Amino acid sequence: MNIWKIAVLLVGALLMGSAFVGCSSNVLKTGTSSAPVAANAAPSNKIGTAVGDTAPDFQLAGLNGEQLKLVDLHGQPAVLIFWTAWCPVCKEEAPHFNALTAKYEPQGVRVVGINIQDSPARTEGGVKDFGIKYRVVRDPDASVTRRYKVAGTPTIIFLDRNGVVRYFGNELPGDYPTRLAALVEQKGQG
DSSP states (O other): OHHHHHHHHHHHHHHHHHHTTOEESSSOOOOOOOOOOOTTOOOOSOBSSSTTSBOOOOEEEETTSOEEEGGGGTTSOEEEEEEOTTOHHHHHHHHHHHHHHHHHGGGTOEEEEEEESOOHHHHHHHHHHHTOOSEEEEETTOHHHHHTTOOEESEEEEEOTTSBEEEEESSOOTTHHHHHHHHHHOOOOO
């Protein structure tokens, strides 16, 4: 009888642990891309979210109503972070994104958090609770989230100066300083 109790507890612990590996909204997490950044690689001329595709444009409002279009970021490398206020992994990763922002925004990298479907009050609460220091916009109906094929949170996307996807994954890649340095050094299209 004790073996059955232990087995049930172990299975329960495994299920609980897997629930906190990442947060998702009704779908499975995507895999991370470990493809190296090729700062001078030509875009595929395809609109999409695969590495090498040109990221789809969007327009979203920030907490103060200011509008952000992806095209406004062109000419600068960008990091997009899709997150939710209820995601414990998003909260855990926020200090890393704040450090990334402090180091790379002065070099021209734009960091934007895209909150998925939380109310304005809940988004503001998440910004405060997580200590977020980067720009946050809201995707209230998840239309941008769906267009970007975001399957779990957090999802991190690195874009080069031309809006080309250079990384897409559910975690900050271990070599992100090298990747971002390559994006900073990249020359834009003339």
